[in-house]
Amino acid sequence: MSQPQPVTVLVVDDHPIFRAGMATVLGDLPGVTVVGEASDGAEAVAAAARLLPHIVLMDLRMPGVGGLEATARITTVHPEVAVVVLTMDEDDDSVFAALRAGACGYLLKEADGADVHRALLGAARGEAVFGPRIAQRVLAHFASPHAARDTLPFPQLTDRERQILDLLSRGLDNTSIARHLSLSEKTVRNRVSDVLAKLRARTRAEAVALARDAGLGLP
Template sequence: MDSDLDGSGTAGVRVVVVDDHPLFREGLRAALESTPDVRVVAEAETTAAALDAVAAQQPDVVVMDLSLPDVSGIEATKRLAQLHPGLPVLMLTTSDDDGSLLGALQAGARGYLVKGAGRDEVLHAVRTVAHGGAVFSGDVAARISALLTGGARRDAEQLFPELTAREVEVLDLVARGLDNRRIARDLFLAEKTVRNHISHIFDKLDVASRAEAAARARDAGLGEPSRPAGPTQ
């Protein structure tokens, strides 16, 4: 991948930073540009702005947050992969659950760091993914093979450890597009119970709508019509 030359004549890695928190972007820019071989060429706080920035700047690496105001960073990564095949995306996020990790990997992310990583770790990750490598922080690497073995559908504790097994069942059906009445019928629950489960899911996943919850679920591999539903009567 071609890179600009910095003032010292060495190859520089050109980075686009995508995060909706201005103070975090400012700090990350300062950390990245503390070394002469990395340069932040654009910042974006939404997926739409990120797509425009990448098209305009043609960076070597995109550093991507998971939670964005318009669509998730996972969806943004999918779109970048479609529009710019081979462009490395490094996820830098507060989300450390297996569902987010799996979704990022399936979207094509080249690396996954949790916010709080040190300056040197972030710089190493940016340089590594820019040159075709992959980087995963902490215990993430040890979890990857377990997540990818046996397909995308995982136990509740792996996909969304904050949800109960029943809540994952409900979320799976939400991702398949079923309404509360059908979910209640399939799981032999009262509609009020389903509504309560969905409310708890929204709170635990920090989402504001059914569509956002469904998107998170599909990112994690739920929503496939492989589980037999209950009798339709």
């Protein structure tokens, strides 16, 4: 009887010691093979395209192209590649931004080897995988009567304001946004001002940065 193919993993983290340690731990797990490492999101996107691993184990906070944008790029172009986030961030905004970007799993860096092993094998089978604390919070969140609204990024914004913020994050100027939404430029200008005020952002660039951190403006 032929042996099952190992689950191939690309490890992405900007801390070389952690990245090397994780690669060593994963390499010792049965049924798992580490095929590459990347130190930031841009390297991760390129490596994923070159190696086509079963799983990308993705950190979120990295210089340059961060984990959210890298996750969106990878899962959009290579939907057969599963992304499992491994991070220190356990706040709801980070969890749901990662899921919106296309991640199929979310683990904390405190997870032990057995938890990571189970998550990788589960993700390779097409399952959604979460660490115990994250799973409890996700279930509690969706059990809330306000879950549908609260799951959206920036719940203080109206749907139209969030739509405009998303278009801003994609690089559109006021004229292009007005044309895209069939609005007047004055209306767009006023809505952008409202968005900046509600986000307490001093500039459009600052609002775009906040939006991208929340998963808006991604492919």
